[in-house]
Amino acid sequence: MTKVGLFLCECGPNIAEAVDLDKVTEVIKGDKKVALIERHRLLCSEDGKKFLAESIKKNGFERIVIAACSPKQHENTFMEVMTRAGLNPYLFQMVNIREQCAWMTPDKELATQKAIRLIRAAINRINYHTPLKQKEIECSPDVLIIGAGITGIETALRTAQKNRNIYIVEKNELGGVLNRLQSLYPGMQSARELLQKKIKEIKSHPEIKVFQKSKIKEILGFFGNFIARIETEDKKEVKLNIGSIILTIGGETFVPAELPNFGYKKFENVFTADEFENSVINKENLPQTIAIVHCVGREKFGYCSKICCANSMKLARLIKEKSKNTKVFQFYKELCLPGKEYDQFYKETKEQGVEFIRYKNIEIGDHKIDYISEDEIKQSLSVDMIILSTGLVPGKDTQYFANLLNIPLDDYGFFKEEHIKLAPVSTITEGISIAGGCQGPQDLNDAVIQAGASAGRTLSSLIPGRRLQVEAKTCEIADSICVGCGVCVRVCTYGALTIDESKHISVVNEVLCRGCGNCAAACPSGAARHRHFTNQEIYQEERAMLK
Amino acid sequence: MEQTFNPRIIGFLCNWCSYAGADLAGVSRLQMPPSIIPIRVMCSSRVDPLFILTALLRGSDAVLVAGCHPGDCHYQYGNYHTRRRIVLFNKIFETLGLETDRVRLAWVSASEGGRYRDVVTQFTEHIKEKGPNPLKKEIFL
Ligand SMILES: Cc1cc2nc3c(=O)[nH]c(=O)nc-3n(C[C@H](O)[C@H](O)[C@H](O)COP(=O)(O)OP(=O)(O)OC[C@H]3O[C@@H](n4cnc5c(N)ncnc54)[C@H](O)[C@@H]3O)c2cc1C
Ligand code: SF4
Ligand code: SF4
Ligand code: SF4
Ligand code: FES
Numbered sequence: 284m285t286k287v288g289l290f291l292c293e294c295g296p297n298i299a300e301a302v303d304l305d306k307v308t309e310v311i312k313g314d315k316k317v318a319l320i321e322r323h324r325l326l327c328s329e330d331g332k333k334f335l336a337e338s339i340k341k342n343g344f345e346r347i348v349i350a351a352c353s354p355k356q357h358e359n360t361f362m363e364v365m366t367r368a369g370l371n372p373y374l375f376q377m378v379n380i381r382e383q384c385a386w387m388t389p390d391k392e393l394a395t396q397k398a399i400r401l402i403r404a405a406i407n408r409i410n411y412h413t414p415l416k417q418k419e420i421e422c423s424p425d426v427l428i429i430g431a432g433i434t435g436i437e438t439a440l441r442t443a444q445k446n447r448n449i450y451i452v453e454k455n456e457l458g459g460v461l462n463r464l465q466s467l468y469p470g471m472q473s474a475r476e477l478l479q480k481k482i483k484e485i486k487s488h489p490e491i492k493v494f495q496k497s498k499i500k501e502i503l504g505f506f507g508n509f510i511a512r513i514e515t516e517d518k519k520e521v522k523l524n525i526g527s528i529i530l531t532i533g534g535e536t537f538v539p540a541e542l543p544n545f546g547y548k549k550f551e552n553v554f555t556a557d558e559f560e561n562s563v564i565n566k567e568n569l570p571q572t573i574a575i576v577h578c579v580g581r582e583k584f585g586y587c588s589k590i591c592c593a594n595s596m597k598l599a600r601l602i603k604e605k606s607k608n609t610k611v612f613q614f615y616k617e618l619c620l621p622g623k624e625y626d627q628f629y630k631e632t633k634e635q636g637v638e639f640i641r642y643k644n645i646e647i648g649d650h651k652i653d654y655i656s657e658d659e660i661k662q663s664l665s666v667d668m669i670i671l672s673t674g675l676v677p678g679k680d681t682q683y684f685a686n687l688l689n690i691p692l693d694d695y696g697f698f699k700e701e702h703i704k705l706a707p708v709s710t711i712t713e714g715i716s717i718a719g720g721c722q723g724p725q726d727l728n729d730a731v732i733q734a735g736a737s738a739g740r741t742l743s744s745l746i747p748g749r750r751l752q753v754e755a756k757t758c759e760i761a762d763s764i765c766v767g768c769g770v771c772v773r774v775c776t777y778g779a780l781t782i783d784e785s786k787h788i789s790v791v792n793e794v795l796c797r798g799c800g801n802c803a804a805a806c807p808s809g810a811a812r813h814r815h816f817t818n819q820e821i822y823q824e825e826r827a828m829l830k
Numbered sequence: 831m832e833q834t835f836n837p838r839i840i841g842f843l844c845n846w847c848s849y850a851g852a853d854l855a856g857v858s859r860l861q862m863p864p865s866i867i868p869i870r871v872m873c874s875s876r877v878d879p880l881f882i883l884t885a886l887l888r889g890s891d892a893v894l895v896a897g898c899h900p901g902d903c904h905y906q907y908g909n910y911h912t913r914r915r916i917v918l919f920n921k922i923f924e925t926l927g928l929e930t931d932r933v934r935l936a937w938v939s940a941s942e943g944g945r946y947r948d949v950v951t952q953f954t955e956h957i958k959e960k961g962p963n964p965l966k967k968e969i970f971l
Contacts, residue, residue, distance in 0.1 A: 353849075353853045353856075354870065355845075355849065355850060355853060356853075379853075379868070381856065382852070382853040382855075382856030382857060383852050383853065383855075383856050383868055384856075384864075385856075386856035386857065386859055387855055387856045387859070387860060387861060387862055387864075387947075388861070388862075388864045389861050390864075393864045394864065396864070397864040397867070400867055401867065401868075404867070404869070691906070711906050756872065774875070774911055776905050776906045776907050776908070777905075797905060798872055799872055799873040799875055799876065799904075799905035799908050800871060800872050800873055800875065800876030801873060801875035801876065801905065801908050801911055803876065803878070804875055804876050804877060804878040804879075804911075804915070805911070813872075813876060816871055816872060816876055818878065818880075818881075821869060821871075821881055822881075822884060824869050825840060825869070825881070825884060825885050825888060825890075826888065828838075828840060828867045828869075828890075829838065829840070829885070829888045829889050829890055
């Protein structure tokens with residue numbers, strides 16, 4: 284019989300006063316599964332840890348149960364002590380008799396009864412524990428960045444450092460959207476100059492390798508060990524070993540062809556903001572009156588694209604710069620101009636004689652705009668040219684990468700972040716980050732901030748020379764029981780399970796498995812087993828609790 | 831004196847939200863009946879319906895499964911699976927003519943100590959009114 288040591292912690296007065304530990308000792312003492320009961324005033328103190336380590340050695344305990352605070356508080360503390368004392372840290376169960384017992388049960392008698400039940404559950408369970416290995420894997424610190432718009436370029440510059448190769452793969456020319464822009468709001472600096480400077484920087488950086496006009500053909504592997512196959516500009520195939528990937532493939536501007544009331548492609552003097560800034564503004568003599576219509580597509584996709592209001596004002600200024608006498612109208616629904624520079628930007632735009640008209644409904648006709656104004660009045664305005672400020676939508680290849688890398692998309696089709704507030708550039712797939720327009724509509728500032736965030740996250744997660752610790756409480760599949768039904772494969776969020784077609788069984792990739800246990804609950808044959816939370820371990824807890 | 835019935839309820843709590851929420855209830859010294867005996871699992875989706883069945887057959891008066899709110903599961907979609915499984919479980923119980931209100935699913939986040947107390951208190955009251963689990967006397971394991 285294995286020697287199990289039970290430790291009761293008083294936690295100063297915290298536990299001692301609310302739970303009758305003498306009674307606990309008296310009741311449990313008769314249990315043959317426990318070799319010895321020890322007690323300490325403050326087990327997590329230096330003195331307490333020493334006491335624990337010495338007691339393990341002196342008494343030759345093989346497994347440990349500690350009744351103290353919540354495992355979320357000190358499980359790791361005691362696992363370390365066990366490791367140092369030469370025991371496998373998983374041959375340990377912590378019983379929460381403080382938070383979920385002493386502190387929520389005012390009646391001492393009842394609290395004591397509950398504590399006894401919880402301790403018995405742990406004692407029942409502990410003999411079913413198996414030692415688990417703390418696994419580590421070799422990994423590559425190199426990074427693959429996909430998409431070389433401004434976000435990708437910034438990300439590359441910020442991840443580049445000695446002992447680390449950065450590869451950036453772009454399907455077209457470098458630069459993305461900025462290639463098509465004249466200037467950038469709110470500072471109105473030249474987009475081209477900024478871009479040229481950055482492109483020069485990455486091209487000359489010793490740690491960055493740039494692949495232009497290249498294609499991602501395949502990506503296999505997992506965090507720390509991805510392999511990417513790339514087809515280069517001259518149709519050669521290159522294989523890259525990388526540890527992590529950052530997706531910066533941007534978004535696209537909405538093309539309003541499917542919204543008939545905006546007259547796009549119907550009237551030759553209607554352009555999108557993108558087209559106007561990219562070419563129209565350069566070629567033509569600008570006409571007498573131009574209307575810029577905001578919020579094009581917003582209703583259809585159900586979100587505000589953040590950039591179009593400010594961008595529309597930028598266009599108004601560019602127009603005024605070129606042709607002072609052109610009259611510019613802004614047709615807006617809501618003005619969205621948050622941030623510290625934008626009140627001023629708006630004021631200055633207005634001062635240049637740009638007129639703002641709020642619309643409820645709009646219909647674009649031949650050289651005219653029919654609209655219903657804010658106060659529900661039908662009006663009409665003749666104009667020479669119309670610019671549609673269209674929103675930003677997910678790029679074409681977003682779905683492709685979502686499938687390839689097992690990243691979910693949000694309701695709008697952008698890459699879904701792991702947590703919108705707390706982990707905005709991570710994805711659920713470890714080792715894959717997102718930044719820039721592919722995560723959602725954003726302006727340059729946001730894109731650059733996200734570039735920095737994803738670079739920081741990537742650098743700190745894969746340090747050259749460091750090995751990667753992987754979850755120990757993963758699942759395992761019993762080959763001889765598994766029938767290859769694939770139920771487990773379908774419930775696993777992380778793509779950790781696959782069916783081995785030759786053997787017709789499920790196999791688990793222990794690096795990808797995060798140890799949620801869902802597969803073990805789903806498996807109809809009992810072949811999938813969740814380490815440290817096996818059926819047996821849980822039934823043993825139940826059995827003791829219901830005695 | 832009539833003996834009062836103090837129900838015993840197995841409570842499966844997911845590590846990331848509900849277990850933390852229950853801890854917070856304790857830290858905030860919120861008082862509640864000692865009826866719930868917690869079993870920690872990493873995710874509510876670890877709860878095999880057989881765990882629930884076994885608990886009921888072994889004499890648990892009820893079973894609580896608590897996990898993160900929809901959309902907040904630490905493993906993204908685990909709790910959606912849990913929800914389906916519990917619905918299915920109760921459907922089977924209903925078909926068999928057994929009680930379906932002894933198994934309850936609740937969402938409790940790590941910051942909802944008060945909610946944990948309310949769930950525990952109300953569920954305990956409900957089970958108290960219903961009386962002991964009849965399966966307890968009928969089937970032995
Ligand atoms: C018309 C317009 C005007 C704007 N004006 C301003 C402004 O004045 N001020 C401001 O702050 N912001 C402005 N913005 C927003 C700003 O341009 C964006 O926030 C920023 O450019 C986003 O950069 P990005 O690198 O994320 O995306 P992008 O610039 O779209 O770059 C993505 C890159 O990824 C590449 N790519 C896509 N798929 C693949 C693939 N499968 N393989 C390899 N590469 C791929 C694309 O070719 C592209 O080069 C404007 C946006 C638009 C559309
Ligand atoms: S181990 Fe936990 S219960 Fe014991 S003294 Fe430390 S905090 Fe208190
Ligand atoms: S335990 Fe969870 S993460 Fe691991 S294989 Fe099973 S379902 Fe996937
Ligand atoms: S659910 Fe179970 S039996 Fe089916 S493939 Fe997965 S491990 Fe095998
Ligand atoms: S981790 Fe809480 S329900 Fe999945």
